[in-house]
Amino acid sequence: MTPDRSTPRRAAARRFSLPRDARWERLQRAVLAAGAAAVVAAVLRQAGFFAQASDLAMLLGPLGIALMAAALPVRARAPDVLRWDGAQWWWQQAGEPLAVTPDVFIDIERWMLLRLNPAVAADGATRRGRQPVRWVAASRGALGAQWTLLRLHLFLARG
Incomplete structure (x- = not known):
């Protein structure tokens, strides 16, 4: 007997700390x-x-x-946070979180370039006004054990 796989898979809520590359x-x-x-x-x-x-x-x-x-030296900053709450992706730098839709722009197994677009509400308007697109570089070396979980969540969790 084959297991029922008709229900879509959902990624569990997770928080990823993304240090600057x-x-x-x-x-x-x-x-x-x-x-x-x-x-x-x-x-x-x-x-x-x-x-x-x-x-x-x-x-x-x-x-x-x-x-x-x-x-020139790169100034050390606090890591940014990319969070999946089970229904929506959130991006937080210093301040209030921003609802985003992440797109994996480049993926070369050890390094990814993510484009974080402002999330679009049900009525078609972006939340919190017109926010700029943000680009984030993530690497396996910087994320360590979180790397595989981040990749899985980016491909399984659709906001």
Whole structure:
């Protein structure tokens, strides 16, 4: 006799403490600094300031700035909390929790990039007004024993 599997599986309520991933923050900082430096270099070159500079020199400037930005220390912060209450996902930084719908944007087994969208109420309006989308990097090394549970909950728990 086969067991009845007609009822959908529901993930139990769980709380995940997500420490900030220093490598992810350094990568974001480096990309932002390189982009800003490239824009400034392009504008200055167009204005005639670097007319004699080679293309290689124009590339090395933003690259050097990106490396310097990535080398700066990452400030330690309190871990953020992602919580599943059995019906809804909640994201809490410093302050009031925000109802979210997490999407796994990138999953490479040891590292995930999550996009946390503001939850949409039954009437189609987002809760607490228009909140920005939040991006969160989670890694197996930072989460330790919670890693497998977080992955299971993200794929089984639909808010």
